[in-house]
Amino acid sequence: MIDNRQRFSNRVADYVQFRPNYPSEIFVPLQQHHGFGQNSVVADIGAGTGIWSEQLLQHGATVYAIEPNAPMREASLQLTERYPTFQAVDGSAETTGLADQSVNWITAAQAFHWFEPQATRREWQRILRPEGWVGLIWNQRSLDGTAFLQQYEALLHQFGSDYATVKHTNIEPQRIADFFGNQPACYTAQNAQYFDQAGLLGRAFSSSYTPTPEQPNYQLLRQGLIEAWKEHQVAGKVAFLYTTTVYVGRFS
Template sequence: MSRLDATQRFSSRVADYVRYRPGYPPALIDWLHHDIGVGADALVADVGAGTGISTRMFLEAGHPVIAIEPNAPMREAAAHWLLPQFPQLQLLDGTAEHTTLPDDSVDLVSAAQAFHWFDTAAVRQEWARTLRPGGLALVYWNSRLLQGSAFLEAYERLLIDYGTDYTEVAERYQSDEEMRTWFGNGLRGIASFPNVQYLDHDGLQGRLLSSSYAPQAGHPRHAAMLDALRQLFADHAVDGKVAFAYQTRAFIGTLT
């Protein structure tokens, strides 16, 4: 997959991404502040910020934030829904490997769901350059549960049947062992937190269409996929909703 593809593949999915992608559990910030000891005034570089879901989490917790995102439609969406409430937010056009940040300029470099798209060797060097002495790197993402309920297992089958490059994308997420290796001796902590969305049919469809591997309108599999999703929802909804469950996995450490 080319670097251009990785940075541009969500351009046509921004509205669904803003409305239907999950946030992150409050326990993640509690762990960061109370267990790891990061102060609420720590300056955060939120790398691969997308539409600002992770950015909002840090802003609401009191952090000053620089959000870095190479995709212009996603960056514009973040500005639209965050700047009116958080005018102090800085938004930069940059990539994980070339943030445009000065040397020794931030206390915490953070990357959420976008981390699996990065060149992790180049990222490690770039983030080490931008961190102040003693600064930390935080990597975390929502890992969708593939098993545990009939709905989750049926949804996974739907993605395999209809997704354009689902298997390729799904295999990009790093394992715990890979993250231990990436941090090396600087690893300070690993944590996992439950996270869940309760979605009606429109929410479930929007969540599906926010995924880069879901065929969009005009694709030969698009209509059949939506028909299958409608049946899946009818088979598994309880009181008009399905439980879309995740584990939020988090890793933190120094990069020196």
């Protein structure tokens, strides 16, 4: 069994370099309908290397980046050089280490599917101020939007270590509604990345469900990815297409 909190320890460099940001358009409804702004104090849960944390900081928020994985948390510390309102915290979704009612926003980007829902809900209710907001965010990769993406998905099913078990699309909307205790607002925007061959390999192996070099399927997946890139690249690039989905609500 893989400890979920250690899954990314040997993938940090690829994660930093090849994982996507989130489209700036998603901040518009957060600001217009949910009061997100420069006075927001955010617990960014499962913050990883700080991809989403930095975008929160760019909008003026104070951010406590809660991350249990030491190598990923260490990578996020580069944000302290540019943002005085950033603090990395050794904690988890279920045990954040923050004080009671200390934040008015809680976010989890590309992370909620790793959490234990009941313990997480109790902890988040403890640290969230009255009338505070919770936002759950995912970049959801298109599985069949292009021939390349169809082939990429097939390769993950064929050679991935536990892809079918842990992929975040296993979290259905009803489970999210159950977590909030009501139906949260949902906003979407489009996102994309474009990769040369090296970038495609880096993006693929930044995922916790792909094999590592010492595992038998690593070379098979790597070769399959190279062949898919050669077949489908246009001007030296292949496209990853995403729908970014944000669920925003309050606990009932």
